[in-house]
Amino acid sequence: MNPATPLALLAELTHRCPLQCPYCSNPVELERASNELSTAEWKRVIDEAAALGVLQIHFSGGEPTSRRDLVELVAHARASGLYTNLITAGVLLDAAKLKALVEAGLDHVQLSFQDSEAEGGDRIGGYKGGHVRKLELARLVREAAPAAPPQGTPPLMVAGGIGPDNVTAALTESGAWGVDVSSGVESAPGIKDIALMERLVARVKEGIEQ
Numbered sequence: 001m002n003p004a005t006p007l008a009l010l011a012e013l014t015h016r017c018p019l020q021c022p023y024c025s026n027p028v029e030l031e032r033a034s035n036e037l038s039t040a041e042w043k044r045v046i047d048e049a050a051a052l053g054v055l056q057i058h059f060s061g062g063e064p065t066s067r068r069d070l071v072e073l074v075a076h077a078r079a080s081g082l083y084t085n086l087i088t089a090g091v092l093l094d095a096a097k098l099k100a101l102v103e104a105g106l107d108h109v110q111l112s113f114q115d116s117e118a119e120g121g122d123r124i125g126g127y128k129g130g131h132v133r134k135l136e137l138a139r140l141v142r143e144a145a146p147a148a149p150p151q152g153t154p155p156l157m158v159a160g161g162i163g164p165d166n167v168t169a170a171l172t173e174s175g176a177w178g179v180d181v182s183s184g185v186e187s188a189p190g191i192k193d194i195a196l197m198e199r200l201v202a203r204v205k206e207g208i209e210q
């Protein structure tokens with residue numbers, strides 16, 4: 001294993017977000033939408049990442065669903081052989097938009113919660129009704145999983161599960177997620193491409209043993 005080869009690309013597509021969490025890691029001076037990388041530029045970055053040996057792409061922000069080209073970018077990443085994860089606050093997604101992303105090849109949804117209760121979640125995120133929307137998206141994500149998925153695992157899941165006992169798990173960073181995968185395939189039920197994940201697990205283990 002080449003230790004310089006990254007496992008994952010965190011693609012921060014935009015600084016735009018309808019929420020206003022006080023702990024947000026966005027810079028104080030937000031990049032304007034007109035200054036964001038274009039669709040063609042992101043496709044080039046994805047191609048370069050795949051050529052480097054990157055296995056996963058995490059679409060993030062800001063709120064990545066603010067980008068109109070998200071479906072196109074997910075499709076491009078999947079066609080490039082990358083495992084695709086969407087890190088989202090969830091309030092801009094509805095059934096039709098989720099369906100389009102799934103059809104584009106989205107493998108996994110990581111849905112963030114600001115609190116386990118609606119009152120606290122809406123207050124921290126500064127978005128009235130946001131918590132209810134997140135729960136609705138969680139339901140839609142689970143419904144998007146086929147009744148008899150390949151390898152006995154659904155293609156999509158909400159990261160860490162939904163509920164007061166699992167909220168902290170939903171805040172997992174992409175690196176921690178990768179290490180968690182090394183504990184066994186069963187711990188990543190969003191897996192659709194087992195061969196890809198086995199390669200990832202092997203590379204993570206090699207890195208730990210070095």
Ligand code: SF4
Binds near residue numbers: 020021063112125
């Ligand atoms: S949902 Fe994420 S990007 Fe949006 S304000 Fe909160 S921390 Fe920042």
